[in-house]
Amino acid sequence: MNSPAEYALVLLAGLGSGVLISTVGFASLLSFPVLLAVGLPPVVANVANTIGLTPAGLSGSFGYRRELREKPLVTTVVLVTCAGGAVLGVVLLLALPPGVFAAVVPYLILVTCLLVGAQPFVSGRLRRRDRGGGRLSAATTVACVLVGVYGGYFGGGSGVMMMAVLGFGADLEMRVVNALKTLSIAAGNVVASVLFVVIADVDWAAAGLLALGSAGGGYVGALIGRRLPATLLRVLVVLGGITAAVTMLG
Structure with missing residues (x-):
């Protein structure tokens, strides 16, 4: 980076990315x-990106503190499992050699975001809804x-997964799922x-400017995310996943 315009661009990218982390991901x-x-x-960009977006996950999780306190x-399970898994x-x-997952990641993201979109239609057939107030099964914990x-290995699309x-x-409202998704991103990014x-x-x-922007963006994104209708959020996640997959394949 050599000019004030580039500094401003990175700062704005941090702000926008922070909003995305707390809403649709990607x-x-x-x-x-x-x-x-x-x-x-x-490689340097990947490192700066991870460090710079960590404040977004943390501020977004703080913005979702009401939802996180509900469950x-x-x-706690999401925080511990994601942090431990990220290690x-x-x-x-x-x-591992570089690029081990590179060929399959776009397809993994695409399938996962489509599952998010289809979940209301098929979840009743695939799981027993938990009415007991917030326990995860062993399979879900794994x-x-x-x-x-x-x-911890790659990161792209982990929130949507x-x-x-x-x-x-789990039988959770979409706003709570979004809060837990944001927390999981924060946990993985802190470890990395x-x-x-x-x-x-x-x-x-670069990392500092990105962090400065993303800290505010993550909190603003949480304010937006808790007000997004569940159906609209699912649509945005699917569109974001398709865009991410196509971009990676290109």
Whole structure:
């Protein structure tokens, strides 16, 4: 980055991405291309993107604090499983050759977002709805761990995967699922960011500007997200997932 215009662009990308994290997800569709456009190499851009979007997940989770308090047990399970899974995901990132998941990630995102869209129509056939007030089954808990692993390894689309897991595995309102999705992104990004700070080459100017914008955007996104009708939110998630998958395939 060499000009005030580029600094402003990264700051605005952080703001917009923060809003996306707390609403429909797929924030990196906005922030990552901007970081590349201002001249950061892909690996450095990925590190700055993860660190810079971490405040969005945290501020978004704070904005959704009322929803998270409604289901304290589920909130705790999501936080612990995603953070723990992200540790394993980061280990895999360091141990496996680059691009192991690159070929399948677009299809994984596409299938997952379509599951989010179809969930109201098929969930009654696929699971027993929990009327007992917020416990996750063992299978759903394992699925949360796997989403955490994916989030630590790659991250793109992990929030929507969490929405699909919770949509089929728990009887929760969409606004609560969205809150838990935001928390899961925050947990994974915190773990990855700590590691990146220790071992990676960080462009602190880019990461800092992105973080400054995303912190406000995450909170604003939570205010918007809790007011979005469930059907509209599902439609936006599906459209975002299709866009993400097509972009990656291109």
